[in-house]
Amino acid sequence: MRLHCLVAISAFRRYSTYRWATVTGVFVNSVFGVIRCYILLALWDTNPHIGGYDATDAVTYCWLTQSLIMTTGIFGGSGVDEVATRVRTGDIVVDLYRPVNLQSWYMAAEFGRSAFSLLGRGVPPTIIGALLFGLRFPQAPLTWLAFTAAMVLGVVVGFSIRFLVALSGFWLVDGRGMLFLINTAGTFFSGFMLPINLFPGWLADLCYALPWVSMIQTPIDIFLGQESAFDFARGFGTAVAWAAVLLTAGHLLLARATRKVVVQGG
Amino acid sequence: MPTGVRADRVSHAQRVGLGLSGYVMIARMWVRASLAYRTSFVLLSLSQLVVTGMDFLVILILFSHTDALGGLRAPEVFFIYGSSAVALGIADMLAGSLEAVGQRIRDGSLDSMLVRPIPVLAQVAADQFALRRIGRITQALVVMVIAIVVAPIDWTLAKGVLVVLMVFAGSGIFGAVFLLGGCFQFVAGDAAEVSNAFTYGGDALAQLPWTIYPKELLRAAVFVLPLAFINWVPVAWILGRPLPLGMPPFMAWSSPVVSAGFLGVAGLLWRIALRSYRSTGS
Numbered sequence: 370m371r372l373h374c375l376v377a378i379s380a381f382r383r384y385s386t387y388r389w390a391t392v393t394g395v396f397v398n399s400v401f402g403v404i405r406c407y408i409l410l411a412l413w414d415t416n417p418h419i420g421g422y423d424a425t426d427a428v429t430y431c432w433l434t435q436s437l438i439m440t441t442g443i444f445g446g447s448g449v450d451e452v453a454t455r456v457r458t459g460d461i462v463v464d465l466y467r468p469v470n471l472q473s474w475y476m477a478a479e480f481g482r483s484a485f486s487l488l489g490r491g492v493p494p495t496i497i498g499a500l501l502f503g504l505r506f507p508q509a510p511l512t513w514l515a516f517t518a519a520m521v522l523g524v525v526v527g528f529s530i531r532f533l534v535a536l537s538g539f540w541l542v543d544g545r546g547m548l549f550l551i552n553t554a555g556t557f558f559s560g561f562m563l564p565i566n567l568f569p570g571w572l573a574d575l576c577y578a579l580p581w582v583s584m585i586q587t588p589i590d591i592f593l594g595q596e597s598a599f600d601f602a603r604g605f606g607t608a609v610a611w612a613a614v615l616l617t618a619g620h621l622l623l624a625r626a627t628r629k630v631v632v633q634g635g
Numbered sequence: 636m637p638t639g640v641r642a643d644r645v646s647h648a649q650r651v652g653l654g655l656s657g658y659v660m661i662a663r664m665w666v667r668a669s670l671a672y673r674t675s676f677v678l679l680s681l682s683q684l685v686v687t688g689m690d691f692l693v694i695l696i697l698f699s700h701t702d703a704l705g706g707l708r709a710p711e712v713f714f715i716y717g718s719s720a721v722a723l724g725i726a727d728m729l730a731g732s733l734e735a736v737g738q739r740i741r742d743g744s745l746d747s748m749l750v751r752p753i754p755v756l757a758q759v760a761a762d763q764f765a766l767r768r769i770g771r772i773t774q775a776l777v778v779m780v781i782a783i784v785v786a787p788i789d790w791t792l793a794k795g796v797l798v799v800l801m802v803f804a805g806s807g808i809f810g811a812v813f814l815l816g817g818c819f820q821f822v823a824g825d826a827a828e829v830s831n832a833f834t835y836g837g838d839a840l841a842q843l844p845w846t847i848y849p850k851e852l853l854r855a856a857v858f859v860l861p862l863a864f865i866n867w868v869p870v871a872w873i874l875g876r877p878l879p880l881g882m883p884p885f886m887a888w889s890s891p892v893v894s895a896g897f898l899g900v901a902g903l904l905w906r907i908a909l910r911s912y913r914s915t916g917s
Binding site (some may be wrong): 426 | 685686693696701779823832847850
């Protein structure tokens, strides 16, 4: 456990080194935040209560999606994506030699990375959004606690999806196509492009059943305090269930991949 | 120079010719390389198509909740979406690689381009030329053609000519933004992400009607970075609506001029940036 904490801390440090990348990232997220806000506001202007949101909820939703991009790693940027490259180059052998489980090692690193992303890439756009548009922040401390728990679950689900994709590199050699596919699916099914409440019923049901919802829509709905007891249980239940299933799958697949690996050269 | 031949004494026209033929040569090489893996090429083109299709799906979902966005109806918004996406697609295919110049500056491989007898700009722009981006252009073009047929527009010859001019001018404006992004990377190590805010961000902006944005944003899109001339200004006239910011109707034809001027400024800055380049090596 102590080792994993150290891994997490060094991952945090690693990502905090790139200060200008963080600043430019915040700038880009904020530009998109502004544009997408006006798009949503144009819709709410014609129809003020779509999907149970009012205009302030929609604006808050929009800025939180920008803040969660890096925190839960919806487009990637996660350290675990390196595993695929390391498989291709053969560096993975070094990882497999370590007396630590590969999955728990990268998960610890992912927690460190997303903790930095929350501070460096998550908080600033939220503040900018609040200054420009006025967002709705939760009042009850318990809501903040639940929001944090939902974000942590989002990070775990995101990690476990990407870990599986990275392991596919053991079989596909070039895992870039797979990564592209998973990023695209995540962008749409997580509710990043639009709140899932706006989707037609069947599509919304599908999204709520898929794992990506835990990375964007579930934490934001908790933040907006809109949840009925049912939504709340469904959100956490979906996240925990997917995390368990995907982590187990990752564990099993890793065992198979390890047995399969053949190292070239001396 | 050993003999009396001055290699730098090439006329301007010759340089342009060299640049174009060099560009075509390098692009053709990359196309041939990518077609060597046919399955991968088809899959990547299809995925490009799906990704840009998602933007369109969002617009469709928006219109499932309302009849009009910013006072414009669905086919009119499709026209706006298509005209911006086609322009970005063309610019991205022809000049999108300028985004990667930062990588070449950092690893020093820009140096090898400086000694080749083809203008550096042509080499950088054609680098990693990706024909698969045709997927994005096709998707956007289909939407645009459907919108042209469905939208309530009284077509005249002038409007038809303007549509064609608009696509070229829009691609030029996006191309200039890519070029400016490339220039900026000479100053700020790896800032490829900043140009994303203006290329893909510009596309996100221009995909929807100008009427949903506040005046300050429109002013910025006219006077700071001329993104409004990609499609908004000509489209407003074609749709028979008042032009953004109360511009007179003849301004609908100004896009090609703005585009050429903007490209000129960006090209000048590129020269300055390239001249200021000092290699990384020791």
